Amino acid sequence: xxxxxYAILGLLDKGRLSGYDITSKFKEEIGHFWSAKHSxxxxxxxxxxxxxxxxxxxxxxxxxxxxxxxxxxxxxxxxLHEWMNQYSPIPETQKDEFMLKAYFVSSMSPEEAKQxxxxxxxxxxxxxxxxxxxxxxFEGKEEPISFSSPDFGHYLVLSRALEREKSYISWxxxxxKRIGG
Amino acid sequence: xxxxxYAILGLLDKGRLSGYDITSKFKEEIGHFWSAKHSxxxxxxxxxxxxxxxxxxxxxxxxxxxxxxxxxxxxxxxxLHEWMNQYSPIPETQKDEFMLKAYFVSSMSPEEAKQxxxxxxxxxxxxxxxxxxxxxxFEGKEEPISFSSPDFGHYLVLSRALEREKSYISWxxxxxKRIGG
DNA sequence: ATTTAATATGTAAATAATTACATGTTTATT
DNA sequence: AATAAACATGTAATTATTTACATATTAAAT
Numbered sequence: 001x002x003x004x005x006y007a008i009l010g011l012l013d014k015g016r017l018s019g020y021d022i023t024s025k026f027k028e029e030i031g032h033f034w035s036a037k038h039s040x041x042x043x044x045x046x047x048x049x050x051x052x053x054x055x056x057x058x059x060x061x062x063x064x065x066x067x068x069x070x071x072x073x074x075x076x077x078x079x080l081h082e083w084m085n086q087y088s089p090i091p092e093t094q095k096d097e098f099m100l101k102a103y104f105v106s107s108m109s110p111e112e113a114k115q116x117x118x119x120x121x122x123x124x125x126x127x128x129x130x131x132x133x134x135x136x137x138f139e140g141k142e143e144p145i146s147f148s149s150p151d152f153g154h155y156l157v158l159s160r161a162l163e164r165e166k167s168y169i170s171w172x173x174x175x176x177k178r179i180g181g
Numbered sequence: 182x183x184x185x186x187y188a189i190l191g192l193l194d195k196g197r198l199s200g201y202d203i204t205s206k207f208k209e210e211i212g213h214f215w216s217a218k219h220s221x222x223x224x225x226x227x228x229x230x231x232x233x234x235x236x237x238x239x240x241x242x243x244x245x246x247x248x249x250x251x252x253x254x255x256x257x258x259x260x261l262h263e264w265m266n267q268y269s270p271i272p273e274t275q276k277d278e279f280m281l282k283a284y285f286v287s288s289m290s291p292e293e294a295k296q297x298x299x300x301x302x303x304x305x306x307x308x309x310x311x312x313x314x315x316x317x318x319f320e321g322k323e324e325p326i327s328f329s330s331p332d333f334g335h336y337l338v339l340s341r342a343l344e345r346e347k348s349y350i351s352w353x354x355x356x357x358k359r360i361g362g
Numbered sequence: 363a364t365t366t367a368a369t370a371t372g373t374a375a376a377t378a379a380t381t382a383c384a385t386g387t388t389t390a391t392t
Numbered sequence: 393a394a395t396a397a398a399c400a401t402g403t404a405a406t407t408a409t410t411t412a413c414a415t416a417t418t419a420a421a422t
Contacts (some may be wrong), residue, residue: 003278004378010285020400031273033280034216042402059383060185065387065400084297085288090280090304097184097269099214099341103334104191104265112266123271147291147360153284160280160352167348171341177329203372211404221409223372246370246417 004044005053007034009080012054012072013148019045019068029134029154032161045070053079102175113179121172124165131162185225186234188215190261193235193253195331200226210315213342233351234260256275291333295359302353305346313345 011017011025019042026035036044045068048054053076056068072080098120105113138145138155145155192198192206200223207216217225226249229235234257237249253261286294319326319336326336331346 002377003276003281010281010288013285013288018400019402020398024351024399026274029348030281030284033275033277033284033324035274035276036378037380037382038401039403046402061399062256062388067400080285080288084282084285085293086323087300088282090279090301090308093207093216094214094275094277094345095184095216096214096275098271099183099338100188100191100211100266101269102259102337102341103211103214104194105328105334105337106331107191107261108265113328118266119268120271127271144359147286150287153286156286156356157280159356160283163348163352164275167344171344175337175340177326183407199370200372201368205369217408218410219371220373220411227372242369243418248370 003034004036004040005048006080006083007036008044008048009053009072009076009083012070013077016069018070022070029157032157038047048076052076055109067099098104108167110179114176116142117172117176117179123171124169124172128162128165131158131165134158135162184215185221186229187261187264188217189222189225190234190253190257193251194258194261197250197252199251203251209304210338210342213338224318229257233257291360295357298353298360300309300358302350302357305350305353308349309343309346312339312346315339316343 005049008022011022011030017025017040021046022041023038025031044056045056049056049070050075054070055073056070059067059069098116101116105116105176108116135158137157138151145152149155151180187202188211192203192211198206200219203222203226204217204219206212207222226235226237230237230251233254235251236254237251240248240250242248253277279297282297286297317340319332319339326333330336
């Protein structure tokens with residue numbers, strides 16, 4: 001389904017970026033929900049250029065470093081818009097290695113199970129601390145962020161990531177009580 | 182990291198299964214958190230046999246249909262146990278195509294955005310109805326399910342899947358209010 | 363009796379994604 | 393001035409996953 005194609009088109013629709021910039025974006029907030037390594041991004045950019053969905057300009061950084069700055073074409077915008085408005089079915093499987101282990105919990109002693117769950121809980125709590133810090137940016141405002149703000153997408157992603165973790169933590173805590181151990 | 186290897190070992194640790202049975206299992210409750218197609222399962226079973234983690238017996242179904250019924254070996258049990266007790270880092274990215282679209286929401290009109298979110302909400306609600314039906318099995322009991330029950334893993338997976346969806350729905354509903362549209 | 367759905371097992375080809383290989387420049391720090 | 397970190401771009405090899413190809417038996421429904 002080439003989701004990476006649309007991920008790149010969506011990023012470029014927000015502004016001009018190099019392959020390196022796109023790689024960096026996937027390490028930031030959108031990385032909670034989609035990412036790719038540079039080894040996947042550079043060939044995809046090449047393909048998108050050939051297909052006419054993006055184009056680039058070479059910019060010299062310093063005295064000789066050649067940087068390719070990509071922008072989305074009109075054709076690319078049409079393509080992006082089509083994908084955005086087309087219903088994507090929810091995948092039945094959202095892979096989660098921890099939950100796979102949880103399903104096999106009967107192969108463990110209660111002590112081992114408790115350890116497994118406590119470790120997961122601790123890590124998830126650390127993630128929440130990190131996410132809540134980022135989220136400050138939106139909470140401290142006089143007016144709550146609105147749809148028309150260019151940062152609304154950023155807000156959506158951060159608030160969802162935060163809620164997802166909080167829900168996971170709440171469940172882990174209840175299950176730890178059940179395990180006893 | 183060959184997670185499929187451990188998924189298969191974990192399933193076989195619960196009981197003897199054919200490749201077809203394993204494929205079926207991935208369409209049931211554990212499929213919410215891990216799955217694979219039969220075209221991936223059969224080669225993996227072959228490899229696991231060569232490595233000595235599983236073994237099989239040929240069982241005749243009917244008069245001539247040859248079925249390979251796999252079981253986990255002692256070596257396989259050791260291997261499974263090692264993985265179960267080894268900490269797996271939480272992947273930074275849990276891919277979610279809808280959230281990728283949400284991040285790009287500024288490329289849409291409020292009407293389009295509302296449609297996108299409402300569609301997602303409806304589908305998630307349908308999933309909850311389905312999951313809640315399955316979950317009845319555990320709710321109607323006099324005694325709540327305990328760690329020692331062989332169905333505890335099943336309970337963990339179903340309760341987590343249900344909570345995950347409920348959390349998603351609650352967030353979607355709040356965000357739809359924000360979009361206005 | 364016939365048809366359909368479910369059971370059963372594989373391989374081949376294509377796509378997606380990660381890890382490793384490979385190189386060079388620029389900016390910030392010491 | 394030297395070093396380290398960040399910027400910058402690619403390819404190769406491997407692994408993971410999906411879709412398509414390919415075939416046959418058995419059980420259930422009509």
